[in-house]
Amino acid sequence: MITALATAAAPAVHAAHWGGPFFGPWFLLIPLFWILVFVVLFAVFGRRWRRRAMEGGYGPYGRMNPSRQAETTLAERYAQGDIDEVEYRKRLEVLRANAPVPPGH
Structure with missing residues (x-):
């Protein structure tokens, strides 16, 4: 009987601890983190590519x-x-x- 109660109560305690099935507000931070990573990478490497293209006199297709x-x-x-x-x-x-x-x- 006690084992059955403990087994039935475990998912409720686990869900309450993590904030529900979607882990609460932490669930939104994961995509925001990856979006921020891609924005930073694009800003750094895109700026280098554009600067190199301008200094070298190359057009949009490398000629x-x-x-x-x-x-x-x-x-x-x-x-x-x-x-x-x-x-x-x-x-x-x-x-x-x-x-x-x-x-x-």
């Missing part, structure tokens, strides 16, 4: 922007001594004046 590529080639020619500073500045000015305007600007 170098044509006007940026032309400026890089011109800078390489200047560094190798193929052209002097005056020629470099004139050509750079022409490249930047004729550069296409990105969409949305």
Whole structure:
């Protein structure tokens, strides 16, 4: 008889201790924790990817922007001594004046 009462009372005590079948407010903290983890990861790695893309002159699909590529080639020619500073500045000015305007600007 006592065993039957103890067995019948055990689930009620267990449920009251944990706050019911869904563990009370702790049940909501688990998804919130994982959402926070994903937001932090996206913020950190997304910012690094965007910064690297902006510094490298790469477009949204990994290809170098044509006007940026032309400026890089011109800078390489200047560094190798193929052209002097005056020629470099004139050509750079022409490249930047004729550069296409990105969409949305």
